[in-house]
Amino acid sequence: MSAISKGLKFKGEIHGSEDLRIDGSVEGRLNLTAGVVVGPGGQVMGDIEAREVVVEGTVRGNVTARERVRIAASGRVEGDVTAGRLAVEEGAQISGRVQIAASTPAAAASRIASRP
Amino acid sequence: MPFFRKRPTPSPAPVAETASPPSGPTGILRKSTALKDFVLKIPEVDPRALLDLGRAFQTTITFFADRGFRIAVQPLLESWRQFVEEQQAQNTSGTETPPDPGALAQQFLGRELQFPPGSFHGVLAWDVFDCFEPPLTDLLVERLHGLLAPGGVLLALFHSERPAQRWSYRVRDMETIELIPNPGGLPVVNVFNNRQILNLFARFRSCTTYIARDQLREVLVVRE
Numbered sequence: 001m002s003a004i005s006k007g008l009k010f011k012g013e014i015h016g017s018e019d020l021r022i023d024g025s026v027e028g029r030l031n032l033t034a035g036v037v038v039g040p041g042g043q044v045m046g047d048i049e050a051r052e053v054v055v056e057g058t059v060r061g062n063v064t065a066r067e068r069v070r071i072a073a074s075g076r077v078e079g080d081v082t083a084g085r086l087a088v089e090e091g092a093q094i095s096g097r098v099q100i101a102a103s104t105p106a107a108a109a110s111r112i113a114s115r116p
Numbered sequence: 117m118p119f120f121r122k123r124p125t126p127s128p129a130p131v132a133e134t135a136s137p138p139s140g141p142t143g144i145l146r147k148s149t150a151l152k153d154f155v156l157k158i159p160e161v162d163p164r165a166l167l168d169l170g171r172a173f174q175t176t177i178t179f180f181a182d183r184g185f186r187i188a189v190q191p192l193l194e195s196w197r198q199f200v201e202e203q204q205a206q207n208t209s210g211t212e213t214p215p216d217p218g219a220l221a222q223q224f225l226g227r228e229l230q231f232p233p234g235s236f237h238g239v240l241a242w243d244v245f246d247c248f249e250p251p252l253t254d255l256l257v258e259r260l261h262g263l264l265a266p267g268g269v270l271l272a273l274f275h276s277e278r279p280a281q282r283w284s285y286r287v288r289d290m291e292t293i294e295l296i297p298n299p300g301g302l303p304v305v306n307v308f309n310n311r312q313i314l315n316l317f318a319r320f321r322s323c324t325t326y327i328a329r330d331q332l333r334e335v336l337v338v339r340e
Contacts, residue, residue, distance in 0.1 A: 094172035
């Protein structure tokens with residue numbers, strides 16, 4: 001796993017196929033085929049696209065994950081979240097649109113059950 | 117290395133994901149007929165869009181995502197708190213004339229709720245109207261009216277007296293709202309009577325009030 005450690009600031013786009021952990025600060029777009037963890041003190045000012053995203057710090061930008069997004073209790077996202085699956089812990093802050101791409105049989109069943 | 121492997125340090129309990137059973141209640145469960153009516157009255161279009169003006173909660177997101185909704189979360193009270201803090205920081209000397217409340221409200225709404233007209237079919241407003249002064253309350257209702265699609269529905273809660281404790285709200289199931297303690301929440305500054313509530317939503321096609329034994333009135337309004 002690659003890492004941008006606490007105290008480091010990076011400006012620019014990041015592309016890659018390896019997991020990335022951010023405990024420092026990134027200003028720019030992240031586009032990874034693997035996963036991204038924004039650690040508790042980490043800050044990202046830009047959009048994130050990855051397979052999986054964990055937000056324990058702050059993201060100001062849109063978060064898109066092909067599989068899953070987890071926003072921890074300490075996490076804050078100011079932007080839209082799009083994911084196949086989404087986990088929001090108690091205390092997490094989101095300000096933006098939330099779109100969950102996956103549609104499950106259980107979801108379809110509950111949609112039908114909600115109608116009179 | 118598994119990407120979502122549990123960390124060795126203590127962390128909050130994992131929460132349920134979409135289409136999984138919700139986690140156990142941590143607040144007060146409250147039966148809500150208005151919530152059920154809200155869900156049933158939202159226009160049957162595809163896709164349907166919901167605007168939640170409260171905090172982001174897994175159970176609320178899951179409930180509506182499972183029913184095919186697109187969801188937008190805009191924690192308006194938290195945004196207002198930040199806005200007021202920014203205003204105060206700009207006037208650290210305290211010598212400037214207090215800004216006009218109407219102008220402040222316009223400025224606040226100039227940066228919040230920036231969605232195209234008719235974007236939503238349902239709005240969960242919770243008790244935000246109780247926490248704003250009249251100029252902002254009126255402008256907010258007007259903005260929400262514009263954001264609702266024709267036939268769209270808005271659910272709001274109104275206190276019948278100033279509450280001793282502040283709460284956040286989340287959907288547990290079709291007929292249950294869970295009240296979560298929110299000790300740092302903005303105080304209630306308005307206690308509306310029923311006539312004032314009707315006047316507030318005069319532009320809407322209908323306004324139904326649900327009275328309960330506690331101090332919360334539920335109000336369901338439908339856009340023409």
